[in-house]
Amino acid sequence: MSTTPPVLAAELAVAWADIQRHHPELPDLAVPESLIDESSSACGTELSFERLLHEAAHGLAAARGIRDTSRAGRYHNRRFLAVADELGLEHPDDAHPSSGFSLVVMRPETRRRYASTIERLSRALGAHQSYTTGTATGRAFRGPAARHSSSGGGVRAKAVCGCGRNVRVVPSVLAKAPIVCGGCGQPFTIVDPAANPTATPARVA
Structure with missing residues (x-):
């Protein structure tokens, strides 16, 4: 008998609310579920708190009317980097030729600030991964993405x-x-x- 899947969307909403607590300008995350199955090479394919901060940078930029990307959203410009910096993200290298400053990472102090939220979201992501791959019940299968x-x-x-x-x-x-x-x-x-x-x-x- 399978277990009930974790409510990952709710955990994403909680994590987003924690970011909003530090950045009140940040709009609400209207559809948390959209991040679960979405894959974007420009913004990062792995769903994590760091990815959530990346999306929050886009959210703040949108709230301020800042055009932070070009080339159909692939190239992240210096305006994006400036907003990401406010959220505790940095891009240690020069701009990438095709994605710009997309691959931002959390600074150590940012990781400390959100430590409990990061841990909680990581547990939810782990449980979600176990459920969707079948490892929670000891079974596994090769999903449609691998086959098709x-x-x-x-x-x-x-x-x-x-x-x-x-x-x-x-x-x-x-x-x-x-x-x-x-x-x-x-x-x-x-x-x-x-x-x-x-x-x-x-x-x-």
Whole structure:
């Protein structure tokens, strides 16, 4: 019997609120879930408190009307670096030719300031990783990303509706609310047993 997955979105919201406590200008994080399955080579692919601070720098820049990136968001300019500095991040090297000052890291004093929040979020991330890879129950599987080389939006699996149409969808997104086919009116259901062993295959007409 599987365990209930951790509420990672809630932990992200708590961590974001801690950053807001030090930086009241920072807007609320409207959709914490968007960070869980999102992958961005420009802003960092690994979800962590450091990544959250990076996103907070973008949030502060947006609140102030500062254009902190160019080249479709890939190049992080010196205005981004200045805001990131306020949040306790630094870029120890020269600007990267394609991403600029994107790969900022926490300074030691920043890590100390948020030590308890970092530890709490790290535990939640670890539990989430164990659940999504199956290691929490001693099982493991090779996810759809490995089989289908999907990238840029998280791990996707095949889902079909009653009339046989199919889409690729992140299982955690589908679990939040049904995605209904505009043709037959039936919800899409994940049928890949490796991606969702408990799913009931949809009847194909």
